[in-house]
Amino acid sequence: QVQLVESGGGVVQPGRSLRLSCAASGFTFSVYAMHWVRQAPGKGLEWVAVISYDGMNKYFPDSVKGRFTISRDNPKNTLYLQMNSLRAEDTAVYYCARDSGNYGFFEYWGQGALVTVSS
Amino acid sequence: EIVLTQSPGTLSLSPGERVTLSCRASQSVRSSNLAWYQQKPGQAPRLLIYGASSRATGIPDRFSGSGSGTDFTLTISRLEPEDFAVYYCQQYGSSWTFGQGTKVEIK
Numbered sequence: 001q002v003q004l005v006e007s008g009g010g011v012v013q014p015g016r017s018l019r020l021s022c023a024a025s026g027f028t029f030s031v032y033a034m035h036w037v038r039q040a041p042g043k044g045l046e047w048v049a050v051i052s053y054d055g056m057n058k059y060f061p062d063s064v065k066g067r068f069t070i071s072r073d074n075p076k077n078t079l080y081l082q083m084n085s086l087r088a089e090d091t092a093v094y095y096c097a098r099d100s101g102n103y104g105f106f107e108y109w110g111q112g113a114l115v116t117v118s119s
Numbered sequence: 120e121i122v123l124t125q126s127p128g129t130l131s132l133s134p135g136e137r138v139t140l141s142c143r144a145s146q147s148v149r150s151s152n153l154a155w156y157q158q159k160p161g162q163a164p165r166l167l168i169y170g171a172s173s174r175a176t177g178i179p180d181r182f183s184g185s186g187s188g189t190d191f192t193l194t195i196s197r198l199e200p201e202d203f204a205v206y207y208c209q210q211y212g213s214s215w216t217f218g219q220g221t222k223v224e225i226k
Contacts, residue, residue, distance in 0.1 A: 035215070045156075045164065045207055047215040059214070095163055105154040105211050107175070109163040 002026040002108045004096050009113030012086055020113055022079040022096030030054075030074040033099035035106060036081045038092035048094070049081060050103065064090075086117045121146055121210050125218035131226040138195040140221045142208035147188045149212030155184055155193045158220075159204045167206075168193060198223070 008020040022034070036048040049070040051058050058070050069082040079096050094113050097106040122145040132138060142153070151171035156164040166175040168184035171191055181196040195202055203225050208218040 044219045045158075045209075045217040047217070050215070061214070100169065103211070104152070105166065105169045105209065106156075106164075107166055109165070111163055 002098065004098065004108060004110035006094065006096055006110045006113035009094065009115050011116045011118060013119050014087060014117055016086055017082070017084045018086060018115060019083070020081040020094055020096075020115070022081075022110055024077045024079065024096075024098070027098070029072075029077040033102055033104075034070075034072060034079045035097045035099060036068075036070060036079075037095045037097055037106070037109075038090075039095070039112075040089070040092045043092075046092075050099070051079070053102070083115070086115075088117050091115060091117045121148065121213050121216050123208050123210060123216055123218035125206075125208060125221045127221060128219075129222045129224060131224050132198055133226045134198050134200055136198050138193075138198055138202075138223060140193040140206055140208075140223075142186075142191040142193070142218050144189040144191070144210060148191075148210045151187050152210055152212035153184075153186070153191050154209045154211065155182075156207045156209065157202075157204045158207065164207065195223075 003025045005023045012018045035050045038048050049060050051070045055072050067085045071080045096110045098108040100107045124143045126141045153171045155168040158164040172184045183194045185192050205220045205222045207220045
């Protein structure tokens, strides 16, 4: 069965960096686009980043563009989110999600990793 | 950016009742690229509906989706105790955006 397991969350000071990982199993990782989605405490869902199946194409919303980077290691079946210049408003649970194919809906989700940005 | 507005914000209902949730887009959603997700407290969202009206694998047939263009609806024909949750719509035709969610709570 499809499994997505995030790790790397924690407490970080404003302006610092943090990298999240998402270990994938149960499917052929290298043929699917992958996403990160976040949810601030008590709030709704916000799409954060997408990477194509081969890692060649990446897209971000304006809220994180220039600060966050997404990457993947297909042989290791792992997705990453590098978050730089973190702000208090980046505090959220971060989910990785498998695309339905190529830039579609989010078919499977991980359990999430909490990132808290606080001094 | 396509903005999705869900209504109502909260619904208070009893098990067995029929539920209709609305999702309105600020501009037409290309190719009915509209999905619905269910989220329970402390859990990740779960895909219910994609393509506006197709049920995801394992989703009971009491859940149905409809609509096109800018107006979409999620219907639960008969509420079960496990259906009390927050529901989000999402468009994936032009980047990805979510509605703000509708909470279905026990009356």
